[in-house]
Amino acid sequence: MKLTNMKYIGAKGRESQIDFESPEGFEYFDIVVFIHGYKGFKDWGAWNLVQDFFVSNGIGFCKFNMSHNGGTAEEGIDFPDLEAFAQNRYTYEVEDVKHVLDWLEKKVDLSNKKVHLIGHSRGGGISILSSDDERVTSVTTWGSISNIASRFPEGEILQKWKEKGFYTVKNGRTKQDMPHNYSLYEDYIENKETLDIEKKARNIKVPTLHLHGDIDDSVSLTESEALSLWTEGKLIVIKNANHTFCTHHPFEEEELPNKLHEACVLSLQFIECQKSK
Template identity: 45%
Template sequence: MLAQQHIVINGKHQNPIVIDVTYTENKTNLPVIIFCHGYKGFKDWGAWNLMAKEFAKAGFCFIKFNFSYNGGTAKQPIDFPDLESFGNNNYTKELDDIETVIDWVFNNEDVKKMSNTNNLSIIGHSRGGGIASIKAEEDSRVKKLISLASVSDFGSRMTALCDLESWKQTGVTYIINGRTNQQMPHFYQFYEDFKANEERLTIKRAVSNLNIPHLIIHGNNDTSVLMDEAENIHLWNSNSELQIIDGANHVFGANHPWKKEYLPSHLKEVVKKCLTFLMK
């Protein structure tokens, strides 16, 4: 029988990290997967819960979490009630969050009883794919990496947000959330943090230095992150494996809210390809 635990842990930057752990009860030695959501995302977006259950059925301990400054709260982890936190998010905070979650996996007795912490993989979607790639390169506890519709360059996305001089002068720029109609702020600290840590935050550097198995999955109908980015990541890491989902969009056919009891066909194909890779 599948079980899911909901846990709140302390982050390194005041805000808590909200975690779900999905697994099959009374099983031990389960390989661990940590899933990182993307930009304007959260752990319960769309069909991610159904995806978690599919991995748990296949014999994995599947952990997904909200980045501590993603705009959600412990009481309301879905959508973005805390836009102040969203505006104060940055890439290094997200890297700290993943580290905190990995530390928690290795130190939590319940997780340690059911799982094999020496078999830990990270899956990252979109912006989360870039964050996962950097953390996988710098943390030897990560044994495999999967990039789903991942971005390949934070720098170009940073400069595309707005005019940098105007951003500096006003201290904030806004991005509209097409689904919630919220004006979502990015405070100028986001750019300052990126520039101060640019070498570390270069995805090309990270994936070029990876020495663990790396699966790249991308849809060829992705209009948010183009196929070129997947091809670049694959080029930079000669040991990576690129799998293209024909006709798939950025979220592999899902949307939010996802009210069906089954995965969209493209996301189902993603899970299948991930399991084949992870079970090698």
């Protein structure tokens, strides 16, 4: 079974794109649900090759666009709907994961399968926050954030954001000015307890693995070190790997970059270890 650019209903009833592929010739298979990061989408960089890697190794693979990542149900690459992007918030992304698992459950019988979350960057934090779903067997983070509060401005900049109602971030690749409504911050304040990654990590009930590149210039290695401490999960530092494990967008090569391949192999080994538990 290979489903591409299907639709699921995410937060606030918004449609977004989703893919799922099951391995052929495997009566039993685990499933990876891949969670993209900030300013990301399911087809960014080499994520399609990541899907190929896991499926070829007998693991089902599901990846999706967050409902408010700036894509639409018709166009999932880059950011044609900046209004939706502006309305995004962390609670929406946690809710999206639940909706994705609901969608997946309608396509595949999950009663005899293990579902493993892999989250990149901000998606790693979302995977930790989603780990208490009873359908989740393990969590692997790639270059993950460990804290949401530190992502927000402070002092005068925060006050100006409140007064103006939004601020924009330049996307260096697409040259778009990508807006964030002040509701993003308000939603965090209103849901600070449920969006506390450290609290959730310290109380996590599933096994975790944390991978981080030693030359990551977007998210500090100290964040994965903190996650590893809180979850009591193993941290593996990948040498000479940047934030995206040396992939980029667009990515036109036919094989995974070496560092991303290393991350995939380590993640697969971790998932295989859960089969005997």
